[in-house]
Amino acid sequence: MATGSIRVQTENIFPVIKKFLYSDHEIFIRELVSNAVDATKKLKTLAGVGEFNGPVDDLKIEVVLDAKKKTISIIDQGIGMTEEEVDKYLNQVAFSSAEEFLEKYKGQSEANVIGHFGLGFYSSFMVGERVEVITKSYKDTPAVRWECDGSPNYTLEETNERVERGTEIRMHVAPDSEEFLDKWRLQGILEKFCKFLPVPIYLVDVNEEKEELKDGEAPLEIKPINNTAPAWIKKPSELSKEDYENFYKELYPMSETPLFWIHLNVDYPFNLTGILYFPKIKHSYEVQKDKISLYSNQVFVTDEVKDIVPEFLMLLHGVIDSPDIPLNVSRSYLQGDPNVKKINNHITKKVADKLDEIFRNDRADFESKWESLGLFVKYGMMTDDKFYDKAKSFLLFEEAGNKKFFTLEEYKTSVASLQVNKDKKTVVLYTSDEVQQDAYIQAAKAKGYLVVKLNDLIDTSWVGQIEYKLDNVQFVRVDSDIADNLIDKSETDNTVLSETEKTTLNDLFKGMITKEGYKVEVKGLSPEAAPIIATRPEWSRRMKDMASLGGGNPMMSFYANMPEEVNFTVNGNHPIHQQILHEGNEAKQQNIAKNLVDLALLSQGLLKGNELTEFVKRSVEVMGTKN
Numbered sequence: 001m002a003t004g005s006i007r008v009q010t011e012n013i014f015p016v017i018k019k020f021l022y023s024d025h026e027i028f029i030r031e032l033v034s035n036a037v038d039a040t041k042k043l044k045t046l047a048g049v050g051e052f053n054g055p056v057d058d059l060k061i062e063v064v065l066d067a068k069k070k071t072i073s074i075i076d077q078g079i080g081m082t083e084e085e086v087d088k089y090l091n092q093v094a095f096s097s098a099e100e101f102l103e104k105y106k107g108q109s110e111a112n113v114i115g116h117f118g119l120g121f122y123s124s125f126m127v128g129e130r131v132e133v134i135t136k137s138y139k140d141t142p143a144v145r146w147e148c149d150g151s152p153n154y155t156l157e158e159t160n161e162r163v164e165r166g167t168e169i170r171m172h173v174a175p176d177s178e179e180f181l182d183k184w185r186l187q188g189i190l191e192k193f194c195k196f197l198p199v200p201i202y203l204v205d206v207n208e209e210k211e212e213l214k215d216g217e218a219p220l221e222i223k224p225i226n227n228t229a230p231a232w233i234k235k236p237s238e239l240s241k242e243d244y245e246n247f248y249k250e251l252y253p254m255s256e257t258p259l260f261w262i263h264l265n266v267d268y269p270f271n272l273t274g275i276l277y278f279p280k281i282k283h284s285y286e287v288q289k290d291k292i293s294l295y296s297n298q299v300f301v302t303d304e305v306k307d308i309v310p311e312f313l314m315l316l317h318g319v320i321d322s323p324d325i326p327l328n329v330s331r332s333y334l335q336g337d338p339n340v341k342k343i344n345n346h347i348t349k350k351v352a353d354k355l356d357e358i359f360r361n362d363r364a365d366f367e368s369k370w371e372s373l374g375l376f377v378k379y380g381m382m383t384d385d386k387f388y389d390k391a392k393s394f395l396l397f398e399e400a401g402n403k404k405f406f407t408l409e410e411y412k413t414s415v416a417s418l419q420v421n422k423d424k425k426t427v428v429l430y431t432s433d434e435v436q437q438d439a440y441i442q443a444a445k446a447k448g449y450l451v452v453k454l455n456d457l458i459d460t461s462w463v464g465q466i467e468y469k470l471d472n473v474q475f476v477r478v479d480s481d482i483a484d485n486l487i488d489k490s491e492t493d494n495t496v497l498s499e500t501e502k503t504t505l506n507d508l509f510k511g512m513i514t515k516e517g518y519k520v521e522v523k524g525l526s527p528e529a530a531p532i533i534a535t536r537p538e539w540s541r542r543m544k545d546m547a548s549l550g551g552g553n554p555m556m557s558f559y560a561n562m563p564e565e566v567n568f569t570v571n572g573n574h575p576i577h578q579q580i581l582h583e584g585n586e587a588k589q590q591n592i593a594k595n596l597v598d599l600a601l602l603s604q605g606l607l608k609g610n611e612l613t614e615f616v617k618r619s620v621e622v623m624g625t626k627n
């Protein structure tokens, strides 16, 4: 038997490993099972080139739990190691890389490191107070047993404990790691990290009681915990629509069928595969981020893909697999990594191209998905200039009250004669709430205007940003002014009222519209238009909307505290004003006028509480008063 001492330069490595990675001990499974997979793959490669002649088709990995003996073993049927190899790889190579790793991260905060590295074989000491390696090489040499109890001393000897080729890593679990002796906990970790590894992995609980089989009953088939051939590693041509949808279900069992997907497959200048799914979303507040998982050669690495995937695509779901993303480095390094930047750009381009392709090849399908897609597209346009450039051509506007869609160019063409203002800008009229703003939509439609829906939470900020980026387009909400003024402030005022009548009406309404921010103006509109129209000027309303989205910006809280601005346009041409002017009963005159003001507020959704109660009471009175 050989005994020896692992070369220790600075300090005893094992307590450091334990302490350093305190919160993330579970990754020992990832490290050890990955090693077992590598050893299995190596054997297959050797078989491929004729250096190994045995069968390699049914190789498996077992994770064996013995809670009574307090051991967890990872057993593979891979290439195994000879005595010299154990000495070389475990005593020297593995140790020095673990040591190098610790040197590198000494003094850094744990958060920077955890989950982004590979500590390799020595991560077994995160849970094991004693670790045994029993291994037999494919080279037909005797099996050997290496053992180390966490001190720098180890033993290495021949053994007859193993007759078959392969390696067992047996951890004698330390008292503070006994949580891993729980079968469900262990299964959970295996499913998290190893769910898509390419070699079948079985979890075996040696203490589990076998159910007695009744006569003729077949034993339950034991299934591996992993899917060895996940969809993303296959060629798109081999996969059907069902295959993609089933894989999505495998990833997110509770989710609805996705809208569509993008299969990524890049081998130059970096390696990247994956499938990104567009989920069905109705409202932006339903969106869940952090649904993309990052893998490296089918090993799960993290759900935090913030630096790898562009911000707006964090709304997508799916899997990205790249051995080229440096996993062994800290977060801040990742942000500056040129490969990461390239991957980020590539994903953006792929997504934009795919959207463009569906838009061009199947516009009806694209339109039917716009409700969910619109959110990605708009978010992308706001946050990513490259995406913005491409998205301009497939951005859609849906007409209010009509399932008809327009691209920006199409909108411009169809409103060319009517909705261009004096600065030659196309005025995009929009509604944020079709029901609430119905009267205004109807008024705009009556003038031949095309009103589109911009009713998502994101639209409030999107409108402002896009208007700034796009030349020659101005967005105006349909209730921001009377229909006559929506496109241009035309100052024509053909009212049937005499100057005195105008002044009388003006004074009457000013007397009752006294709130700060409220303004009154008597004008001549069409006799069919409402007697008084309340509008909320675009700019101040937008500021208030933005402020209500929060953000803590002092300028925004300034706007939030500003009084609500409402303009009341009294339509001098409406016949009811003649009735008001000639009403001899002053109380009745006041009541009718007040009701008209309240009706205007009501159509803006601004009549609430006590004022609304008063309005209802007064209306009954007005109706009941005998002439």
Ligand SMILES: Nc1ncnc2c1ncn2[C@@H]1O[C@H](COP(=O)(O)OP(=O)(O)OP(=O)(O)O)[C@@H](O)[C@H]1O
Binding pocket: 031, 035, 036, 039, 076, 078, 079, 080, 081, 089, 090, 093, 094, 095, 097, 118, 119, 120, 121, 122, 167
């Ligand atoms: N199950 C195994 N079967 C055969 N050889 C193994 C096994 N586990 C580890 N080894 C050998 O020990 C070496 C060191 O392992 P270790 O996990 O520390 O590093 P690595 O796998 O090379 O790199 P990393 O884990 O950081 O990706 C491996 O390169 C391999 O040669």
